[in-house]
Amino acid sequence: MQRNPQLNAQGELQHLLSIEGLPREILGQILDTAESFVGVTEREVKKVPLLRGKSVFNLFFEPSTRTRTTFEIAAKRLSADVINLNIALSSQTKGESLLDTVANLSAMQADIFVVRHASSGAPFLIARHVKPHEHVVNAGDGRHAHPTQGLLDLYTIRHYKKDFSRLTVAIIGDVLHSRVARSLIQGLTTLGAPQVRVIAPQTLLPSGVEALGVKVFHDMRAGLRDCDVVVMLRLQNERMKGAMLPSAQEYFKNYGLTAEKLALAREDAIVMHPGPMNRGVEIDSSVADGPHSVILPQVTFGIAVRMAVMSIVAG
Amino acid sequence: MQRNPQLNAQGELQHLLSIEGLPREILGQILDTAESFVGVTEREVKKVPLLRGKSVFNLFFEPSTRTRTTFEIAAKRLSADVINLNIALSSQTKGESLLDTVANLSAMQADIFVVRHASSGAPFLIARHVKPHEHVVNAGDGRHAHPTQGLLDLYTIRHYKKDFSRLTVAIIGDVLHSRVARSLIQGLTTLGAPQVRVIAPQTLLPSGVEALGVKVFHDMRAGLRDCDVVVMLRLQNERMKGAMLPSAQEYFKNYGLTAEKLALAREDAIVMHPGPMNRGVEIDSSVADGPHSVILPQVTFGIAVRMAVMSIVAG
Amino acid sequence: MQRNPQLNAQGELQHLLSIEGLPREILGQILDTAESFVGVTEREVKKVPLLRGKSVFNLFFEPSTRTRTTFEIAAKRLSADVINLNIALSSQTKGESLLDTVANLSAMQADIFVVRHASSGAPFLIARHVKPHEHVVNAGDGRHAHPTQGLLDLYTIRHYKKDFSRLTVAIIGDVLHSRVARSLIQGLTTLGAPQVRVIAPQTLLPSGVEALGVKVFHDMRAGLRDCDVVVMLRLQNERMKGAMLPSAQEYFKNYGLTAEKLALAREDAIVMHPGPMNRGVEIDSSVADGPHSVILPQVTFGIAVRMAVMSIVAG
Numbered sequence: 001m002q003r004n005p006q007l008n009a010q011g012e013l014q015h016l017l018s019i020e021g022l023p024r025e026i027l028g029q030i031l032d033t034a035e036s037f038v039g040v041t042e043r044e045v046k047k048v049p050l051l052r053g054k055s056v057f058n059l060f061f062e063p064s065t066r067t068r069t070t071f072e073i074a075a076k077r078l079s080a081d082v083i084n085l086n087i088a089l090s091s092q093t094k095g096e097s098l099l100d101t102v103a104n105l106s107a108m109q110a111d112i113f114v115v116r117h118a119s120s121g122a123p124f125l126i127a128r129h130v131k132p133h134e135h136v137v138n139a140g141d142g143r144h145a146h147p148t149q150g151l152l153d154l155y156t157i158r159h160y161k162k163d164f165s166r167l168t169v170a171i172i173g174d175v176l177h178s179r180v181a182r183s184l185i186q187g188l189t190t191l192g193a194p195q196v197r198v199i200a201p202q203t204l205l206p207s208g209v210e211a212l213g214v215k216v217f218h219d220m221r222a223g224l225r226d227c228d229v230v231v232m233l234r235l236q237n238e239r240m241k242g243a244m245l246p247s248a249q250e251y252f253k254n255y256g257l258t259a260e261k262l263a264l265a266r267e268d269a270i271v272m273h274p275g276p277m278n279r280g281v282e283i284d285s286s287v288a289d290g291p292h293s294v295i296l297p298q299v300t301f302g303i304a305v306r307m308a309v310m311s312i313v314a315g
Numbered sequence: 316m317q318r319n320p321q322l323n324a325q326g327e328l329q330h331l332l333s334i335e336g337l338p339r340e341i342l343g344q345i346l347d348t349a350e351s352f353v354g355v356t357e358r359e360v361k362k363v364p365l366l367r368g369k370s371v372f373n374l375f376f377e378p379s380t381r382t383r384t385t386f387e388i389a390a391k392r393l394s395a396d397v398i399n400l401n402i403a404l405s406s407q408t409k410g411e412s413l414l415d416t417v418a419n420l421s422a423m424q425a426d427i428f429v430v431r432h433a434s435s436g437a438p439f440l441i442a443r444h445v446k447p448h449e450h451v452v453n454a455g456d457g458r459h460a461h462p463t464q465g466l467l468d469l470y471t472i473r474h475y476k477k478d479f480s481r482l483t484v485a486i487i488g489d490v491l492h493s494r495v496a497r498s499l500i501q502g503l504t505t506l507g508a509p510q511v512r513v514i515a516p517q518t519l520l521p522s523g524v525e526a527l528g529v530k531v532f533h534d535m536r537a538g539l540r541d542c543d544v545v546v547m548l549r550l551q552n553e554r555m556k557g558a559m560l561p562s563a564q565e566y567f568k569n570y571g572l573t574a575e576k577l578a579l580a581r582e583d584a585i586v587m588h589p590g591p592m593n594r595g596v597e598i599d600s601s602v603a604d605g606p607h608s609v610i611l612p613q614v615t616f617g618i619a620v621r622m623a624v625m626s627i628v629a630g
Numbered sequence: 631m632q633r634n635p636q637l638n639a640q641g642e643l644q645h646l647l648s649i650e651g652l653p654r655e656i657l658g659q660i661l662d663t664a665e666s667f668v669g670v671t672e673r674e675v676k677k678v679p680l681l682r683g684k685s686v687f688n689l690f691f692e693p694s695t696r697t698r699t700t701f702e703i704a705a706k707r708l709s710a711d712v713i714n715l716n717i718a719l720s721s722q723t724k725g726e727s728l729l730d731t732v733a734n735l736s737a738m739q740a741d742i743f744v745v746r747h748a749s750s751g752a753p754f755l756i757a758r759h760v761k762p763h764e765h766v767v768n769a770g771d772g773r774h775a776h777p778t779q780g781l782l783d784l785y786t787i788r789h790y791k792k793d794f795s796r797l798t799v800a801i802i803g804d805v806l807h808s809r810v811a812r813s814l815i816q817g818l819t820t821l822g823a824p825q826v827r828v829i830a831p832q833t834l835l836p837s838g839v840e841a842l843g844v845k846v847f848h849d850m851r852a853g854l855r856d857c858d859v860v861v862m863l864r865l866q867n868e869r870m871k872g873a874m875l876p877s878a879q880e881y882f883k884n885y886g887l888t889a890e891k892l893a894l895a896r897e898d899a900i901v902m903h904p905g906p907m908n909r910g911v912e913i914d915s916s917v918a919d920g921p922h923s924v925i926l927p928q929v930t931f932g933i934a935v936r937m938a939v940m941s942i943v944a945g
Binding site: 356357358359360361362380381384385387388391392590591592594611612613614615617618 | 683713716734737739
């Protein structure tokens with residue numbers, strides 16, 4: 001049997017690479033730890049000394065100000081020293097290989113590598129080559145996974161719904177290109193949500209998506225009926241320009257979330273979005289800013305979740 | 316009566332958006348607080364714990380290494396955690412609105428947003444939308460205001476001249492495009508300087524500039540006579556190339572500060588410049604580096620003034 | 631007699647500009663201090679409070695993520711506040727002179743300027759103009775010097791070989807364009823290494839290189855014989871495209887380090903490289919990753935050496 005590359009010999013979290021394959025207990029540990037940090041970020045002094053004197057290297061092989069910022073904030077609130085490395089602009093262009101770059105950084109005595117990379121699997125490759133006391137956190141690899149986003153989604157759902165065991169969750173939009181959707185579906189399945197739905201046109205669904213344990217809807221109204229949780233996905237601008245979709249207007253008509261469509265979900269349904277939003281494309285402003293929206297709390301919880309992951313692997 | 320958006324219900328400084336409308340007492344409080352920090356920046360350990368555990372987000376929607384650096388240094392000397400966000404290069408290009416960007420950052424629990432934006436009024440818009448415990452400091456918005464530069468100019472004048480009540484101040488050069496000039500004129504007026512002069516060709520003055528309470532001179536020699544304080548403005552390179560001015564040489568002849576022209580001011584006059592200088596265009600090197608110049612002390616005081624503003628709003 | 635610009639009146643290290651002209655005692659002090667820091671970087675809490683409250687400004691007039699990162703890490707492990715300034719993209723483009731830029735930054739009360747510049751001598755120029763309590767560390771100037779790289783090479787050699795007095799050291803490759811080679815040769819000479827060899831084609835050697843006290847070899851096999859230390863230099867990609875060299879393959883055949891060629895050196899020889907490596911051009915992967923390679927320990931020691939230099943000048 002192949003050992004899970006994310007866990008050490010004692011079954012503890014060593015790296016966070018993907019939600020896939022993480023045991024229910026580990027997910028619970030991360031969410032519980034995050035809960036303890038939500039209080040910290042609301043205090044006057046938003047800082048705990050858990051990672052004092054540790055070095056967190058933000059390795060961004062593709063730029064992402066938003067994600068880099070959340071990790072930087074999380075690390076600083078744990079009192080770590082943060083080094084930002086925008087590798088896209090640097091030594092990779094000198095022809096050095098990914099593994100040589102990482103070996104070098106590892107020799108500078110990092111404790112945590114936060115890795116964003118356009119290629120699926122890059123953080124796994126790096127995790128196989130770092131030293132035993134070094135930890136890798138995947139901040140998004142290609143279309144593959146974005147586990148901290150999935151975890152913050154799980155945290156948000158648990159925060160508002162307490163229990164996963166009776167939830168119906170709908171994930172709506174560009175599932176095909178979304179690393180967020182994949183991570184979230186795996187987490188929901190592990191935590192026992194009985195029904196996860198995906199709602200999208202055929203062109204925006206991966207083939208064989210049902211194998212992930214989800215129920216497919218092409219009609220948004222049918223899919224939204226009686227949902228507890230509605231997760232909207234961002235429609236990348238480049239999709240709208242291509243042949244995949246007729247137009248942004250047409251997409252909004254069929255798959256944009258409006259107050260009228262949302263009324264088909266349960267009365268206490270929550271609406272989530274990973275951001276940044278395309279208002280008027282996948283979501284109407286009245287919903288984004290409305291009483292069901294928990295989009296901004298997601299951001300707040302995201303800091304606590306990243307603090308939890310980093311303190312668990314390296315604390 | 317509309318409440319001043321910079322003050323809270325108790326009349327305390329909540330945001331620093333503009334010198335316009337700030338009461339004399341608040342200006343005095345900032346300058347007095349800055350005075351206490353000038354000592355700190357000269358110590359071996361240039362640090363006080365006033366903002367420990369607070370998060371300062373440097374939101375630069377237009378790049379400015381110099382201003383960003385001064386705020387970063389000031390925040391770190393107050394022991395705050397600083398996150399630099401060069402927004403020009405990031406999520407704005409994904410089509411997210413300014414308010415969505417700020418709402419997201421606000422959800423990450425910032426304490427202070429330092430904002431630089433090419434559009435006049437952007438920091439005011441942001442200040443209207445942040446949470447009650449969050450504070451906005453304007454680091455320059457369009458042609459509108461640059462209040463910390465104005466405050467450091469006021470600090471410098473007070474440092475060398477002690478009292479505003481008998482001063483004659485001349486501001487020379489491109490008043491039209493200068494957010495520095497506007498902020499300084501407002502501050503001098505509030506603090507009771509009896510005579511503020513602007514010296515410039517007609518093409519570099521805003522129409523109706525006299526309404527700000529200044530006396531206009533087109534002849535530099537006449538305007539400099541008996542001045543206590545001489546504030547030179549930077550002539551943007553792009554102005555020199557346009558139709559507004561005949562040539563850099565011609566400008567220097569008429570409005571460049573030379574030792575010979577400076578001799579018309581009072582014997583103990585001080586010379587200021589916000590930087591970066593165009594030597595040989597608006598100022599001669601012999602003056603820039605001469606005994607009347609306080610251009611480098613301005614930079615030192617600028618750190619203390621920014622520490623003062625941040626510690627007052629969030630301390 | 632002209633005083634060494636790197637030493638103060640008491641003969642203590644004031645700036646680190648070049649290994650050239652540094653007395654043996656100063657080199658020893660740096661290497662001894664670095665030794666005490668190697669332990670720190672391997673601890674759980676990789677931090678000492680030696681530069682707490684001090685400001686380190688990383689002034690990079692040409693980009694170099696790798697070198698900037700090592701200085702940033704070293705400064706943070708000394709508890710300094712670090713300000714990164716990528717000057718190539720900022721005020722230099724506004725036409726400000728190097729000395730005005732530095733005078734401004736100096737007015738912000740820096741303690742250490744780490745300077746990288748494409749022009750040889752720029753850090754010397756800056757060192758002549760900063761205030762007495764400010765210190766300049768050269769992080770690479772043109773083709774001239776890269777003293778901290780030279781020092782980490784010396785540290786690595788001393789670590790593995792204990793004593794310089796009987797060593798034969800070979801430096802192989804593009805000596806002509808290498809600021810690393812120059813710094814290292816000077817250090818080895820000062821510390822009393824009896825034989826330093828350079829091995830390269832004539833086109834990659836500076837004319838009159840023998841004056842530095844080295845022995846020249848054009849045949850790699852002859853030059854490697856009985857060496858204790860083998861230092862490979864990076865071949866810049868742009869050299870390979872020019873008229874200087876026939877081809878990368880041809881270069882590798884003549885001057886690339888293979889296991890077969892390395893066998894001519896002493897059995898306990900160590901192999902060094904400043905990175906980033908061109909595998910298959912100047913060095914074969916089997917050697918780079920083999921038992922003689924100390925290339926990654928060099929990186930680790932580099933942090934300790936930079937901590938040593940900064941703590942000695944400003945501690």
